[in-house]
Amino acid sequence: MTDKMKIGTKLQLSNFALVMTVLIVTAISFQFLSSRYLVNEASRQMKADAESIVRSLNKVQRLSDQSVAERVASRKELRLTGQVLESKIVVFDNKNRIVYTNVSTGDIRTLQQLDQQNNSDYLVVRRPIFAEDGEKTGRILLAAKINDVRKLNRLLQGAQLVSIVIGGVFALGMGYLLGRSISKPIRSLAAGMRKFSPKKGVPELAVHSRDEIGELADSFIDMANKLSAYDKLQTGFLQNASHELKTPLMAIQGNAEAIKDGIVQGRETEESLDVIISECQRLKTVVDELIYLTKLDHVTETFQFDLIPVGEVLADAVTAVQGLAERKGIHVAITGDTDTAVMLDREKLKRAFINIVGNGIRYAGSRIVLQAVHSGDHLEICCTDDGNGFFPGEEAYIFDRFYKGANGGTGIGLSITKAIVESHGGVIEASQGENGGAVIRVTLPLRRSV
Numbered sequence: 115m116t117d118k119m120k121i122g123t124k125l126q127l128s129n130f131a132l133v134m135t136v137l138i139v140t141a142i143s144f145q146f147l148s149s150r151y152l153v154n155e156a157s158r159q160m161k162a163d164a165e166s167i168v169r170s171l172n173k174v175q176r177l178s179d180q181s182v183a184e185r186v187a188s189r190k191e192l193r194l195t196g197q198v199l200e201s202k203i204v205v206f207d208n209k210n211r212i213v214y215t216n217v218s219t220g221d222i223r224t225l226q227q228l229d230q231q232n233n234s235d236y237l238v239v240r241r242p243i244f245a246e247d248g249e250k251t252g253r254i255l256l257a258a259k260i261n262d263v264r265k266l267n268r269l270l271q272g273a274q275l276v277s278i279v280i281g282g283v284f285a286l287g288m289g290y291l292l293g294r295s296i297s298k299p300i301r302s303l304a305a306g307m308r309k310f311s312p313k314k315g316v317p318e319l320a321v322h323s324r325d326e327i328g329e330l331a332d333s334f335i336d337m338a339n340k341l342s343a344y345d346k347l348q349t350g351f352l353q354n355a356s357h358e359l360k361t362p363l364m365a366i367q368g369n370a371e372a373i374k375d376g377i378v379q380g381r382e383t384e385e386s387l388d389v390i391i392s393e394c395q396r397l398k399t400v401v402d403e404l405i406y407l408t409k410l411d412h413v414t415e416t417f418q419f420d421l422i423p424v425g426e427v428l429a430d431a432v433t434a435v436q437g438l439a440e441r442k443g444i445h446v447a448i449t450g451d452t453d454t455a456v457m458l459d460r461e462k463l464k465r466a467f468i469n470i471v472g473n474g475i476r477y478a479g480s481r482i483v484l485q486a487v488h489s490g491d492h493l494e495i496c497c498t499d500d501g502n503g504f505f506p507g508e509e510a511y512i513f514d515r516f517y518k519g520a521n522g523g524t525g526i527g528l529s530i531t532k533a534i535v536e537s538h539g540g541v542i543e544a545s546q547g548e549n550g551g552a553v554i555r556v557t558l559p560l561r562r563s564v
Contacts, residue, residue, distance in 0.1 A: 129292060133285035137278045148270060153237065156263050160201055160239045160256045167254055168241045171205075204229070205243075207252040229255050236260060299327045303334060310338050312345035359400060362393035403526040407515070410533035417459040417537060424493060424558075425452025427460055428484050431467035435475060444478050446471060450486035454493050456558050458538055466534040469527040470497050470554050477501035477552065491561070497554040504552055509544035 204225045205214040215222060228238050239256040306319045319331050369386040372378045378386050425448065432439075432446045439446050467484075474482045478499035487494045504512070513532040515525065535542040540558040547553045 129288060130282065130285045133288075134278070134282055137281045141274045141278060144270075144274065149264060152263050152266055153260060156258055157237050157239070160237060160258060163201070164239045164241045164254055164256050167203075168243055171243045171251075171254070172246065202257045204255045204257075205252060206255070208250055213252065225255060225257060228257050234260075237263070296327070299331070303327070303331050307334060312338075312342045359397065362397040362400075365393045366390050366397075400526070403530060407526060407530050407533060410530065410537065417462060419457045419459055421455045421457055422460055423453050424456050424458070424486055424495065427458065427463050428452065428467060428486070428495070430460075430464045431471055432484070434464070434468050435472050438472065439475050439482075442475055442478075444475050444480060444482060446475075446482045446484070448484045448486075450495075451488040451493070452486050454486060454488045454560070456493055456560055458558065459534075462534045463538065466531040466556075467495075467497075469531045470556075473528060474499040474501075474552070474554070479551075491559060493558050493560060495556045495558070497556075498547055499551045500549075501551050503546050503550050504544065509546065509552075512544050513542065 202217045202221065202225060203215060204212055204217070204222070206229070207213050212222065215225070217225060227233070228236055229240070232238055237258045237260060241254050242250055243252045243254060245251045302319055319335065366389075369378075369389050373383055373386050428448050432448065436446070471482060471484070474497055478501045480500060482497065482499045485496050485498070487496075513528050515529045532542050535556055535558070538558055540556060542557075543555045545553045545555065
C-alpha cells in the first residue's frame, strides 16, 4: 500500500511553497529594479552636484587649484541607500589643463578618455563653466563606476537572502499551525466515521469549525442519522414481513396436517381446503405488494408520465372499487377541478387512489368524497369519509409499512400509495376531518420537475 501524505503536511508544504515563491519572485524583481534605480539615482545626484559645482564656479573669473578645491570638496560624495559612494571629479580650465581632481594619477588618463567619449562601465556627467561675463572658463567632469553602484545592490541582496531565510522559517511555522488547525477536526471526523455503526447510533464528534469542515461534519451527522433511521425501518420491516408471512403459512400448515392425519373428514375437509386456498391468496397478495413496494423504493419501477386530466384517473379508481362500495352501501362522489391536467403516470396513480378509496370504504359510514382543488402550480385532492376517523395520533403512522388499523388489510397499501405520490413529486398527509371522519390529502405538482 502506498504511503499517503496527510492533509496537514500538504498544507504546510503548500504554505511554504507559496511564501517562498512570493519571496523569490520579489527578490528577483527587486534585484532588477533596484539595480536600475541605484544607477538612475546615482546619475541624478551626479547631475545635481555638477550643476551645483558649476553655479559656484561661475563666479570665478579664473579657475585655479585653490578656488576650485574650496567649492568642490563638499560635493564629491554620493549617498545611496544609506551608503557613501565617492564620485570622481575632474575640472579643466579653458586651456584643457586639469586644475582640480580627486583621483589618483593612474585614473586621470581614464577620466581624460571619458571626457572625449562615454564608456559603458561608467556614469559620466559633463558641464561647461562660464564666468559672470559669459566667457567660458572651463568644464567639469563627474564620473562613477557602475560596478561600484552595483556593489551596493549586492549588499541589499545579502539582506534579502537573510529575509528569505527568515520568511521561510516563518512560513514553515505558520504552515504547521495552520495544518494542525485544519487537520485536527478532519482527524476527529474521520475517527467518528470509522466508529459509526447504524446499530450504535451517531458517535460524538469534536468538530466545532464554522467552515466547510463544520458543514462536512453536519452532513455526516445528518447522513448517519438517516442511516440509523433506515436501519431501524428495515429491521421493523423484516420483523413485520416475517409476521405477515408466518400467519398464513401457519394456517396452511395446520389445515394441511389435519387433512393428512385424518382429523378432518367429509365437509370439514372442503372447509380446510378453502382455508388453505384463501391463505395462499392472502400470502400471494402480501408477497406481490412487498415486491411492488421494493421496486418503488429502489426506483426499478419505470414511470410513464403524461399530461392527463386528474378526473379521469379518479374515475378509473372509483370504478375499480365500485362493486365493494355498493356491497357496503357506500356512495363515492368526485367533485372540484377534475379537468385540471397533471403530469402523472396513469396506472400507478390509479393504484394509489384505489388504495386510498378502498381504505376509506372499510371505515366510512355511507359516503366518500374525492375533491380536487387547483391552487397555483399544484393540485390538491382530498379524500374525505364520514366514518369515525382516526384514533388520537394514529394519522402519523398510517403510511408506515405493516401498520394496520381496525379491520385493516395487509398494512402495505398506504405505504405503496405514499411511495407512488412521492415519486410524482407530491406529498400525502392524513388528518382528522372537521366534522369527523378521516381526510387523506394528496398534493401534486402540475408539472413534474426534472
